[in-house]
Amino acid sequence: MSGLEQILFVGLxxxxxxxxxxxxxxxxxxAAKLINLAQGDFTMIGAVVxxxxxxxxxxxxxxxxxxxxxxxxxxxxxxAVIRLQERRHAPPVTIxxxxxxxxxxxxxxVGGLTGFSxxxxxxxxxxxxxxxxxxxxxxRPEQLLVLATTGVLVVGFWYVQTRTLWxxxxxxxxxxxxxxQLCGISTTRMVLLATLLSLAxxxxxxxxxxxxxxxxxxxxxxxxxxxxxxxxxxxxxNPYAALVGGLVLGLTRTLAAGYVHSGFAELASLVILLxxxxxxxxxxxxxxx
Amino acid sequence: xxxxxxxxxxxxxxxxxxxxxxxxxxxxxxLLDLGAFPRSLAMRFLIDAVIVLGFHAFMGYTGQINxxxxxxxxxxxxxxxxxxxxxxxxxxxVLAAAIPAGILISFVLSELFLxxxxxxxxxxxxxxxxxxxxxxxSLVEFTxxxxxxxxxxxxxxDQRLGFEPVYYVTLAVVVLTFLMVERVVHSRIGRxxxxxxxxxxxxxxxxxxxxxxxxxxxxxxxTAMVVGGALYAQDxxxxxSNDFSLxxxxxxxxMALVGGVGHNRGMFAGVAVMMLVGELLTGLQEWRLAASxxxxxxxxxxxxxxxxxxxxxxxERVTWLGGRPSEQSVAATPVEPVEPVDWxxxxx
Numbered sequence: 287m288s289g290l291e292q293i294l295f296v297g298l299x300x301x302x303x304x305x306x307x308x309x310x311x312x313x314x315x316x317a318a319k320l321i322n323l324a325q326g327d328f329t330m331i332g333a334v335v336x337x338x339x340x341x342x343x344x345x346x347x348x349x350x351x352x353x354x355x356x357x358x359x360x361x362x363x364x365x366a367v368i369r370l371q372e373r374r375h376a377p378p379v380t381i382x383x384x385x386x387x388x389x390x391x392x393x394x395x396v397g398g399l400t401g402f403s404x405x406x407x408x409x410x411x412x413x414x415x416x417x418x419x420x421x422x423x424x425x426r427p428e429q430l431l432v433l434a435t436t437g438v439l440v441v442g443f444w445y446v447q448t449r450t451l452w453x454x455x456x457x458x459x460x461x462x463x464x465x466x467q468l469c470g471i472s473t474t475r476m477v478l479l480a481t482l483l484s485l486a487x488x489x490x491x492x493x494x495x496x497x498x499x500x501x502x503x504x505x506x507x508x509x510x511x512x513x514x515x516x517x518x519x520x521x522x523x524n525p526y527a528a529l530v531g532g533l534v535l536g537l538t539r540t541l542a543a544g545y546v547h548s549g550f551a552e553l554a555s556l557v558i559l560l561x562x563x564x565x566x567x568x569x570x571x572x573x574x575x
Numbered sequence: 576x577x578x579x580x581x582x583x584x585x586x587x588x589x590x591x592x593x594x595x596x597x598x599x600x601x602x603x604x605x606l607l608d609l610g611a612f613p614r615s616l617a618m619r620f621l622i623d624a625v626i627v628l629g630f631h632a633f634m635g636y637t638g639q640i641n642x643x644x645x646x647x648x649x650x651x652x653x654x655x656x657x658x659x660x661x662x663x664x665x666x667x668x669v670l671a672a673a674i675p676a677g678i679l680i681s682f683v684l685s686e687l688f689l690x691x692x693x694x695x696x697x698x699x700x701x702x703x704x705x706x707x708x709x710x711x712x713s714l715v716e717f718t719x720x721x722x723x724x725x726x727x728x729x730x731x732x733d734q735r736l737g738f739e740p741v742y743y744v745t746l747a748v749v750v751l752t753f754l755m756v757e758r759v760v761h762s763r764i765g766r767x768x769x770x771x772x773x774x775x776x777x778x779x780x781x782x783x784x785x786x787x788x789x790x791x792x793x794x795x796x797x798t799a800m801v802v803g804g805a806l807y808a809q810d811x812x813x814x815x816s817n818d819f820s821l822x823x824x825x826x827x828x829x830m831a832l833v834g835g836v837g838h839n840r841g842m843f844a845g846v847a848v849m850m851l852v853g854e855l856l857t858g859l860q861e862w863r864l865a866a867s868x869x870x871x872x873x874x875x876x877x878x879x880x881x882x883x884x885x886x887x888x889x890x891e892r893v894t895w896l897g898g899r900p901s902e903q904s905v906a907a908t909p910v911e912p913v914e915p916v917d918w919x920x921x922x923x
Contacts, residue, residue, distance in 0.1 A: 367872060370876070376879035379836065393868070394862065
């Protein structure tokens with residue numbers, strides 16, 4: 287059907303999405319020491335809202351800010367709930383479960399409004415069915431959009447983290463909140479910034495994912511698991527490693543699905559992950575804590 | 576820690592009496608003959624209770640999480656079904672065999688997972704659960720995969736067992752699991768576990784073999800979950816690999832948290848409340864998921880330490896009104912940390 291280069295390219299695109307989710311997951315974890323099990327649901331919001339908005343007659347270019355806006359509103363709600371629990375000194379596992387509660391609520395609201403049906407965005411979102419061919423490789427514009435967006439987000443994230451005062455403060459809070467506070471950094475404000483940054487990026491990943499697959503309210507969970515694998519694979523503590531983890535994951539999955547069996551994709555990636563966890567828990571590129 | 580044990584005066588007798596009343600009610604339940612629906616609810620309650628008690632035995636007393644619940648339960652369920660259909664073993668043998676099988680499985684896995692701590696352990700065990708789920712789904716010839724295989728009704732000497740014997744067997748497993756955990760944590764082992772939970776280094780310094788106690792609780796917990804899986808298959812008509820997705824583990828975790836982590840007794844409350852919530856929400860159809868999320872957030876907000884924690888706080892208040900606070904409740908009063916220093920505690 288399709289050659290090796292096509293399989294590798296599809297794996298690359300899928301891996302970029304997983305890597306992005308993993309990067310946003312790690313970014314939030316590093317700044318706020320918060321494991322967010324609703325991360326995939328923000329990507330879901332991006333995908334479903336764009337697809338549903340376009341389907342109901344909104345111009346694609348206007349649908350993007352709508353989806354981002356919905357994602358940001360959800361992110362503020364997320365921050366409010368978590369902050370409320372932290373103020374009451376809730377145990378960490380309660381906070382972890384609160385993120386699950388938020389995820390279920392978001393899924394439920396989006397699903398209730400869309401009737402838990404698949405929202406298919408026509409590829410005209412990018413450009414009516416244009417195809418580029420490089421040798422035997424067929425490239426669709428929406429796949430290029432995913433790769434370009436990933437590149438822009440990663441470079442932008444790196445720039446904010448290393449070249450701006452906000453980014454330095456963000457990393458200070460992640461490294462040592464007490465010390466950062468003593469230096470006059472507001473940890474609350476920084477955690478808010480990290481939350482909004484991470485969740486907005488997760489929503490953006492969903493927006494560019496929408497032209498590739500049909501979006502549904504319950505898709506967040508699979509995204510979370512794969513983003514999570516990407517993050518752990520690369521090494522929690524280094525957000526860029528999540529991208530590499532995502533690419534390895536995407537390639538493994540498509541190769542396993544293309545050459546062995548489609549059911550084998552998940553199993554292969556999970557077994558690799560289990561091996562990494564047990565024998566190199568800091569991940570492939572992670573610094574030991 | 577455990578506020579119930581620290582109750583004073585006449586209230587000291589309240590908990591055992593309440594327990595005996597509940598047990599008497601559970602024993603008398605089949606005699607009432609309430610019909611099929613309450614009976615199926617009662618069976619589900621007991622089975623979930625075994626699994627949640629088992630899950631919590633490790634999480635509640637070691638501070639670590641074994642999140643591979645669905646994996647352990649699935650293994651127990653397949654031992655029950657495949658042991659009877661493929662190996663032709665009789666019902667009591669298979670049910671009894673779940674115990675040594677559970678010990679073996681948990682022991683082997685403990686060697687793998689106890690290398691890790693904290694989040695990493697939770698993730699690795701979660702992945703184990705996913706691997707079991709996917710393997711059960713892909714080994715279709717053997718497990719029936721996602722389509723499932725029919726379960727086996729309990730039989731003894733070619734006589735199909737009715738509701739009562741199966742109910743009493745399940746109830747006995749619940750009581751035994753509860754008493755076992757209760758016995759372990761209120762003994763020398765429990766005190767060693769407290770040290771392990773709070774500071775492994777300190778525990779090691781005073782001569783506690785952390786690994787030994789963690790492994791003990793991992794095996795106790797894992798065995799109970801495997802047995803719970805066998806009971807699950809015994810009650811189910813079909814056993815499908817999709818029963819054991821990650822959502823299963825989430826449900827169990829929610830029940831344990833709602834019950835109150837660190838309170839063995841609270842587990843029953845957690846199971847009951849979440850089953851009730853589930854039944855009440857079924858009428859909402861497509862808004863069910865949103866409602867369950869909001870209910871979960873509400874419970875976590877009202878009772879961040881679970882029902883047992885909530886009751887503990889209430890009873891302290893009552894004790895305070897009525898007389899002297901108990902020794903333990905004084906110890907349990909949280910010391911308010913200095914806000915900016917400790918607001919983000921990474922002790923998970």
